[in-house]
Amino acid sequence: MSAADLEARLGALEERMPTARLVALAGVALTLGAFLSVLHEVLVVVGDPEPLYYVVAGAVVAGTVLARVIRPRTAAALGVAAITAGMYLYVTSLPGGFGFLALLKPMLDDAAALLSGLSVLRIVNADVWALAAAPAPVFLAWYLAVRRRYVAAGGVAGVALGVVVLTGDATTVTTLSGALGVTLTAAFGDCDRRGERLRNADGVVVVLSAMVVLTLFVGLVPGAAGTLVATDGAGGGTSTVESSLVYAGDSLAVAGSVELTPEVRYTVEASDDAYWRVATYDRYTGGGWVRTGERRRYDGPLPAPPGRTRTVEQRYTAETSVATMPAANSPTEVRNVPVPVRATAAGDLQPASPLQAGESYEVTSEQPTAGSRELRAAGTEYPDEVETRYTQLPSSSPDRVEERTDRLTANADNPYDTARVVEQYLENNYEYSLDVERPRGNVADRFLFEMDAGYCTYFATTMVTMLRTQEVPTRLAVGYTPGQQVDDNEWVVRGYDSHAWVEVYFPDQGWVRFDPTPSVPRERTERQQLADARSDGGAGVDTNDSIDSEIDSGTPEPRTPAGTDSETVPGADGGRTPASGPGGGSDRDGSGGGGPPAIPLPTREQAGLGVVVLAGLAAAGRRTGADRRLYRAVWLRRLPDGPPEAVVEGAFHRIVHLEERAGRDRRPGETARSFLADSDERARRVGELYERTRYGHGADEGDAAEAEALVADLLEERSRLPTRLKPGSGSR
Structure with a gap:
């Protein structure tokens, strides 16, 4: 067969096949896929993504079948009914979400918050929301595409994608993929409606490919924002522990290497030392943390924990401009604050605007004082909301984390002993270091099996994950350790005192602190940082009272949580666990042997970029011959x-x-x-x-x-x- 004969046959085949229509449909599918990929990631974090597959398949089948039966107005009415029913189911899943007014307010509040940048992951029942949001746009967009109303189909899919773009959950590549899909739908849909051959749209493909590639490469220009392709959080510049923790906001990403800052933040006068908590996080994404629930204006006392407590009175004075309001667990009252205060669902305090140097506020906290005997006897009758919210793990979590924890805690027969075993295992078997490479994938899994050292965020994240595999309600807390004691009831708190720890819920007792991070090397590092800053004449590293005071331990005296009894914890001997012991393995990385290093596979974003580039090159080649x-x-x-x-x-x-x-x-x-x-x-x-x-x-x-x-x-x-x-x- 000659080249001319082959070209003639290919041209005839192209005329027989509606290639332009297939590409237009693929464009709709690409935009819907970008939207659904965000919902899929949400469901991977908070629940099971499998129901989404059935919902999407049903919507596509319905759109395909009904495209031959009903008119567009009827289809639009069905789409509106579907999204309304979905949102009704979502709102009724919320606590107290019954009655028309009770339904309307949270629905409007969530809609406004989402469109102003609230991540879907911050919604309490994000899994229900994701499943409710999926069917209507999929059905309507696919229905319109099958009926050759390509512009309308692309518009519906684009609006759906736009919602998750506004929430900040769609990555740059996801957004560009959706935009590419909309443009392909419009361009090739026009070719299909006009009956033109596919080669007439080659120029569109070339322009689109150039647009995508140039947009992604903007991140390589000095001073430009963004990155070329999302890299799962790896890399990036060095931040401080404080900026990565207490100033993280509603979402906390586990960073790589960090530094310490010795500048003074607060002077605290308190009736007892404590960890000064800034925030708690409940939803673990595998790569970081998200705080769910709404914030409300503080207008009166907050609920105290159940059980026996001791009162801790505190007065915080800002030594520099700060945007946080630390408080000992659990704050019940705040007074004399120069700015409005908001309270989160977990009881954390947030100033509406930064506190300026010299401004102060007072807090009363009620700390649980139950001893180990009481905590062992607390049982596992958790409130439904606590159990659901604080035992969540991504469905993609590797099984080996649970298997390791099962072996470690085999002799622990209650949540308290389980927590103590995990706490001491991490403290005794891993080193403290600020110089770490941020791992790809699930942070807790990588730290447990493939890393030898880390800092507080790694220790606390891993402990929370391990306890949640045992159905123990646990959350991540961030804030400051007590700091340098300069008087009987006065402490100076510096940036390097920022810390992450673990809080475990016990029925009838409340939240109790556990800290798996090795304290001695951390305090040694902090002392050295302060000594270096003083010798260099650093500004803002001392107050008048702290200059001549001895730099003591920033960690409260070890106690069995809030008690005085000290029974032996089964399986927690305080020593390093041998590889063959409970929870051990043949090696740290769990590979079981050597072998050549695995060839790194491209991410989905990198693979998608490669497809776009290849499509552009192919279209350009066709265009030029x-x-x-x-x-x-x-x-x-x-x-x-x-x-x-x-x-x-x-x-x-x-x-x-x-x-x-x-x-x-x-x-x-x-x-x-x-x-x-x-x-x-x-x-x-x-x-x-x-x-x-x-x-x-x-x-x-x-x-x-x-x-x-x-x-x-x-x-x-x-x-x-x-x-x-x-x-x-x-x-x-």
Whole structure:
């Protein structure tokens, strides 16, 4: 088959197949896929993504079938009904979400918050919301696409994607993928409606590919924001422990290497030392933390924990401008605050605007004082809301974390002993270091099996994850350790006192603190940081009272949580756990042996970018004719396999192509002998072999070998000479 014959057949195939329609439908699917990928990630974090598959499949089937049955207005009404029913189910899943007014207010509040940048992950029942939001746009967009209303279909899918873009849950690549899908839908849908061939849209593909690639590469320009492709949180510049924890806001990403800052933040006067808590986080994403629930204006006392407590009175004075309001667990009352105060669902305090240097506020906290005997006897009758909210783990969490925890806590028969075993295991088996490489994937899994050291965020995140595999309600808390004691009831708190720890819920007792981070190396690092800052004459690292005071331990005296009894904890001997012991393995990374390092696979974003680039190159090649020239170059040098007759015929077609490239056109019906009469002797010989094959006794192996050698000789000779293309053959 000649190159011209092949091109003609491909053109006929293209005309028979509605290729433009397929690409337009693919564009709708791409935009919907970008939207659904965000919902899928939400469900992976907070629940099971499997129901989403059935919801989407049902919506696509319904859209396909009903496109032949109902009118667009009826379909639009069904879409509105579906989204209304979904949001009704979501709101009724919220605590107290019954009655019209009770339904309307949270629905409007959530809608306004989402459109102003509230992540879907911050919604309390995010899994219900995701499942409720999926079917209507999928059904309506696909229905319109099947009916060839491509612009409307792209608009519906684009609006759905726009919602998760506004919430901040869609990455740059996801957003660009959706935009690419909308443009493909409009461009190729127009081709389909006009009945034009696919090649007429090549220019659109080239422009779109260039747009996507150039947009992504903006991040490489000095001073430009963003990154080329999302890298799962790895890399980036060095931050401080304080900025990564207490100033994280509603979401906390586990960072890589961090530094300490010795600047003074607060002076605290208190009736007892404590960890000064800033925030708590309940939803673990695998790579960080999110705080769910709404904030309300503080307008009166907050509820105290159940059980026995001790009152801790505190007065905080800001030594610099600060945007946080620490308080000992659990704050019940705040007084004399110069700015409005908001309280989170977990009881954390937040100033509406930063406190300025010299401004102060007072807090009363009620700390649980139950001893270990009471905590062991607390049982597991957790409130439903606490159990659901504080035992959540991403569905993608590796099983080996639970398996390791099962082995470690095999002898613990209550949540308190389970927590103590995990706490002491992490404290005794991992080193403290600020210089770490942020792992890809699930942070707790990587720290537990593939890392030897980390800082407080890693220790606390891993402990929370391990306890949640045992169905123990646990949360991450961040704030400050007590700081430098400068008087009987006064402490100076610096930036390097920022810390992350664990709080475990016990029925009838409340939240109790556990701290798996090794305290001695952490305090040693802090002392050295302060000594270096003082010797360098650093500003703001001391107050008048702290200069001459001894730098003591910033951690309260160890106690069995809030008690005085000290029974032995089964399985927690305080020593390093051997590899063959409970929870041990053959090695830290759990690989069980050596072997060559795994070849890193590209991320989905990188793979998607590669597809876009390849599509752009292919379209550009088609537009310029480069694809045909490349094909012909390969075709010329590769004779067909098979019997001698096929080889000789293939050699003749290549001779014809070479002659046509030289400017000689073969007329319809012209014989091989006539066409090649004035050609090179080698070309005429191939023509003779061809005529003998077609009209004579056929060809043998010798004829095939001779024809192949003659063509190869001509190709080698003519490739060194300029080739004159026929007018118009270079592009179509």
